[in-house]
Amino acid sequence: MAEFKSKEELYTALDAMVANMQENEKFISRIARANASLGFTVTDLDNAEYSLYFENGAFRGASGGAKETTVGLTLKAATLDKMLSGKMSGESAYMSGALRLCGSEWTAQSIAGYLWYIKAAYKEAVGEA
Numbered sequence: 806m807a808e809f810k811s812k813e814e815l816y817t818a819l820d821a822m823v824a825n826m827q828e829n830e831k832f833i834s835r836i837a838r839a840n841a842s843l844g845f846t847v848t849d850l851d852n853a854e855y856s857l858y859f860e861n862g863a864f865r866g867a868s869g870g871a872k873e874t875t876v877g878l879t880l881k882a883a884t885l886d887k888m889l890s891g892k893m894s895g896e897s898a899y900m901s902g903a904l905r906l907c908g909s910e911w912t913a914q915s916i917a918g919y920l921w922y923i924k925a926a927y928k929e930a931v932g933e934a
Contacts, residue, residue: 807890807931809882812853816868819855821930822889822923823866832922837862843916844871846879859916876916877907890933891924 809815826832839859847853854871858864871877878895880888884903887893895917898904906913928934 807886807933809847809850809886812847812850812868815847815850815853815882815885816855818927818930819866819868822927823857823864825926825929826922827864829922829926832919832926833862833864835919835922836860836864839915841876841912841916842870842874843913844874844877845885846871846877847882847885848879849881859919875908876913878904879907880904886931888920889923889927890931891920891928895920 807818809818836859838861840861842856842858844854844856847855854869855866856868856870856874857866878885880898880903884893884898888895888898888904893903895904895913899906925934
């Protein structure tokens, strides 16, 4: 499990995850018609924000902007790590109160369909692959 001591450490890991995902041709093909964004607000890291953008076959990530995304998640760093590494589903985190969702649940479920790709890219980024 990755433990982030600062928002900068989190951003570095998520930037590496995004770079890994951008190189995955199957993932890029999978998001060919996607048009959504997912933002994380990590409360225990000084409300760190990071956003992922799925844009018609293009994928990018950036710090900030979580409040302007299609779907926003507010959670703690440990919950984010568990979700991105596949140790906890987003649905379980939501139902247990470990995350708050802002936006469409349907869109959130659609984005959850990319978790297989996210999990592998994240684990590689944090040295767990």
